[in-house]
Structure formats: C-alpha cells, structure tokens
C-alpha cells in the first residue's frame with residue numbers, strides 16, 4: 497500500500513502525519529484530508545499535459561525477434577515522473593479515469609506510426625471505464641494489435657461482471673495478459689478467471705533465477721501450467737545473460753528487460 501502523498505503546487509511528498517490526523521479528526525476524507533489545501537491543478541495538471549509513452553521491446557526466444565513493445569507511461573513533470581506517484585495522485589484527485597483515457601489516446605496515436613503489437617497496462621479502475629468497451633474508443637480500431645495487461649498487483653474484486661467485461665474486450669479483438677504473475681495478489685485465481693492468451697512472469701521471479709533453484713522450480717511449474725492453458729509466457733525484468741539462459745531453458749516463450757533494451761521514447765534497437 498502506498499503512503500499518502502501531500503499535494504501542493506510545487507511539492508509532492510509524503511503527507512506529514514500530524515496533518516493526516518488533524519484532517520481525519522475533522523471528519524474529512526480520511527485518505528486525503530489535505531486535498532482541500534491543494535490548488536486545483538498544480539503538479540498533476542502539468543503531468544497530464546506532459547504525458548508520453550516509453551516503449552520496451554519483447555523478444556521471442558526461439559528466433560530472438562522482437563514481437564511487440566510494452567507501452568509505459570511517463571511524464572515530464574519532475575514531481576510526478578514516477579508512474580506510481582502519478583497514478584496515486586490521479587486517484588487522490590478523482591482523476592483516474594481521465595488519466596487512463598488520456599494514456600489510451602496517446603497510445604492510439606503511436607499505434608498509427610509504430611508497427612507491430614503493443615502491450616498496454618490496465619488497472620482495475622480502467623476496467624470500470626465504459627470507454628474501454630466502446631467500439632468507437634481510441635484503441636478499438638487497433639484491437640488486433642493490442643494486448644491488454646491486467647496486473648496481479650491489484651485486486652479485481654471491485655470490478656463487477658468481470659467475465660462479461662473480459663468477453664466484451666475479446667469480442668472487440670483485444671488479447672488479454674496477466675501482468676506480474678508471481679507477485680501474487682490472488683495466487684492463480686486470476687489465471688483461472690482470465691484464461692489469458694499471455695502470461696507475464698513478475699521480475700521478482702526472474703531476478704537471479706540462474707542462481708536460485710527455488711525460483712527455477714516455481715517458473716518451471718508455471719511454464720508447464722501455462723502450456724496446458726495454451727498461454728504464451730513472457731518473463732519480465734531480464735537483466736543478465738544467466739537469467740536469459742535459465743528462462744529459455746525453463747520454457748519461457750519470450751523475454752523483456754534491460755538485457756534486451758530499456759524503455760525509450762522511440763522503440764530501441766535490440767541485440768540479444
């Protein structure tokens with residue numbers, strides 16, 4: 497759970513505990529009692545106006561070809577350049593849906609000029625936005641090139657009629673991925689519910705896997721399970737040649753991480 501952030505025109509840091517307590521005592525929103533003190537736009541407004549996407553390649557193991565890029569949101573606003581802080585600020589300001597919509601519009605612009613498949617991150621809040629299911633929405637014309645990543649880091653319990661929503665996304669032509677599998681919010685429950693075309697193994701499972709028999713056992717069992725479910729397995733956060741070789745030998749279909757390339761404004765060249 498992220499700590500609350502203190503938002504002001506040119507300041508973005510953890511809220512002073514005393515301020516949180518005082519606000520809560522006055523019966524204000526216990527999550528963000530200091531929001532009343534924040535100016536209307538400030539850092540968040542500047543971040544919204546300076547959003548851009550970084551692209552990180554995903555390379556297929558058997559022929560080492562780049563098969564897709566993951567789109568990762570960035571902002572030029574120094575106080576909110578960390579995407580986690582940006583999303584947290586959007587939630588505090590009640591602007592999470594507009595942020596998601598703006599990101600999807602920017603990605604649609606890039607889909608026009610950058611070839612190949614795109615992996616796009618969605619949070620539970622995005623799954624609640626009717627625009628996502630609209631055949632006239634910005635991503636809909638590109639659906640066959642888009643994989644929607646749904647993270648394991650956040651619970652999906654608050655999304656009503658989840659299976660109906662996922663079916664609608666598939667009907668529109670999107671493919672679905674579970675992101676960060678192994679970081680585990682809900683174990684393998686999401687794997688059973690989502691029946692994803694793609695599974696992305698969390699970097700925590702990947703880190704040092706060549707030196708760690710326990711991680712290798714877990715990844716071996718996951719690739720086997722994904723093989724049964726016919727899910728394509730991407731290992732994330734691959735940084736070393738040792739990790740790469742271990743993941744290939746354990747049956748991962750594709751890899752992503754600094755070893756191949758860091759996320760860049762223009763899709764970077766890859767040699768691995």
Ligand code: G
Pocket residue numbers: 552568617675676699732733734735752753754755759
């Ligand atoms: O969970 P998700 O896949 O959306 O996370 C992507 C984040 O992981 C991005 O912020 C990206 O910069 C970071 N990332 C991508 N590859 C690597 C890597 O090899 N090592 C580390 N430490 N971070 C990475």
Ligand code: MN
Pocket residue numbers: 566617645675
């Ligand atoms: Mn992701």
